[in-house]
Amino acid sequence: FLKSVNRSYKYMSLKAKLYKLPITEIKVRYALLKRANGYKPFLYNITFDACEFLRSPNNPVTKVAFTLVKKHTNLNHTCPFDHDLIVEKLDSNYVANILSRLPFPSGDYAVYSTWFAYDIPRADVNIYLKATD
Numbered sequence: 793f794l795k796s797v798n799r800s801y802k803y804m805s806l807k808a809k810l811y812k813l814p815i816t817e818i819k820v821r822y823a824l825l826k827r828a829n830g831y832k833p834f835l836y837n838i839t840f841d842a843c844e845f846l847r848s849p850n851n852p853v854t855k856v857a858f859t860l861v862k863k864h865t866n867l868n869h870t871c872p873f874d875h876d877l878i879v880e881k882l883d884s885n886y887v888a889n890i891l892s893r894l895p896f897p898s899g900d901y902a903v904y905s906t907w908f909a910y911d912i913p914r915a916d917v918n919i920y921l922k923a924t925d
């Protein structure tokens with residue numbers, strides 16, 4: 793869900809309804825892609841155990857990604873999850889500000905993610921980003 797409040801304030805919200813609670817095992821795979829004749833794999837394709845990461849954040853790339861949503865999500869504790877997963881009003885300026893500190897060449901990027909519960913893929917979330925100079 794994307795909302796454009798005015799020219800300078802836009803945000804993203806996301807809600808995932810979980811049907812069988814509690815959930816004690818979540819894995820996430822995410823890959824970065826860069827556009828060049830279609831989206832091609834670029835640098836990262838990481839699968840991690842979300843319960844383990846939330847217990848003790850280890851992977852540095854995942855840490856940066858989590859920093860983006862940390863203050864805007866109820867997914868900020870470790871497993872089990874006994875509630876829907878929410879990302880609330882993630883401000884595009886805030887995201888742009890953090891991402892602009894990373895040394896990526898300009899271009900079109902995508903992040904494709906797949907969310908697994910008990911090793912069964914349950915949701916795909918794809919995000920598209922443009923890096924400008």
Ligand SMILES: *[C@@H]1O[C@H](CO)[C@@H](O)[C@H](O)[C@H]1NC(C)=O
Nearest residue numbers: 796797798799800801802803
């Ligand atoms: C855009 O909306 C936000 C939130 O309502 C407000 O704080 C801000 O002043 C608005 N900006 C402009 C340029 O209207």
Ligand SMILES: *[C@@H]1O[C@H](CO)[C@@H](O)[C@H](O)[C@H]1NC(C)=O
Nearest residue numbers: 821823824825833837838904
């Ligand atoms: C990431 O790796 C997995 C497992 O090797 C593969 O199935 C998937 O297609 C890859 N994703 C992308 C976007 O390249």
Ligand SMILES: *[C@@H]1O[C@H](CO)[C@@H](O)[C@H](O)[C@H]1NC(C)=O
Nearest residue numbers: 862863864865866867868869
């Ligand atoms: C998770 O986020 C909520 C709402 O922002 C906050 O009240 C809570 O302290 C956070 N918990 C952790 C472990 O950071």
